[in-house]
Amino acid sequence: MTAKMGIGELARRTACTVETVRYYEHTGLMPNPQRTAGGHRVYGLDHLKRLGFIRRARELGFGMDQIQSLLSMMDSGGLSCGEVARKTEQHLKDVRHRIAVLKKMEWTLSATLSQCHQGETADCPIIDALFTPDGGDD
Amino acid sequence: MTAKMGIGELARRTACTVETVRYYEHTGLMPNPQRTAGGHRVYGLDHLKRLGFIRRARELGFGMDQIQSLLSMMDSGGLSCGEVARKTEQHLKDVRHRIAVLKKMEWTLSATLSQCHQGETADCPIIDALFTPDGGDD
DNA sequence: CCTTGAACCTATAGTTACTTCAGGTCTTAG
């Protein structure tokens, strides 16, 4: 059966570590599970789904606070699609901003690299670039 | 004159906070500066240049350990341009990888959003997507 | 029943690159 499982199996089936599962419990993202007489955690399919949700949201770059608020909405039953969409839109904006910053980095790094003869001299255009304030007219 | 300054001016001229300057000193990126009789830090132009280097490298996404190794090379005088170029290339690869991951996020987020009618129903395609394992044929 | 080894437990510290805080000291202009 796939109904009841320990933390190890849960972790394997969601591709995360047992430490991460315990961490999510600690932070409140995951509920306190049942325990065996000896204190081992016991999980069911609902936990599997919830953890799957968390992992996929994390992969999409949602922060734990954002995930927490999505989960709270779902837990309270008062789930409005519009609200979820607004959070997603905001997150998409963040992601796009991060892409823009990284692209600027990429451009600068590759432009600098292309100027480099990679010799053994001390005259390095990369170092020069890092030592030179941009613009110069501030 | 611009020759001697306190930590506040140094921070202002490198667009970072005084706390960050002290932090860099703590971690060894910045050297221990001279002090006034009362214990206040005193900086010169060399510090200004070094901190400028650090900040620009950070803006390009270099980690503090990478910056540390660039600075050590420079400090020891044995600066080989080829080595700097290799570090930069490696870093550029990291940056490109991060861009690729974020672009995939962006694509998924915007595709999901476009399916959303943003109504007040409980039937939300975003939530559905997050609850559904990808592929399905794992 | 007993042993053994894997899986599990808790609690704490470490990671990155800082920021924030508490509670005091120094400097300088008036």
Place this chain on the structure above:
DNA sequence: CTAAGACCTGAAGTAACTATAGGTTCAAGG
């Protein structure tokens, strides 16, 4: 001389985990 503002130290907090130490439980085999 005083008061504001810049500065000082050391410790704790942030995000999202990871790692470590040292002990307990579980399940299978003998």
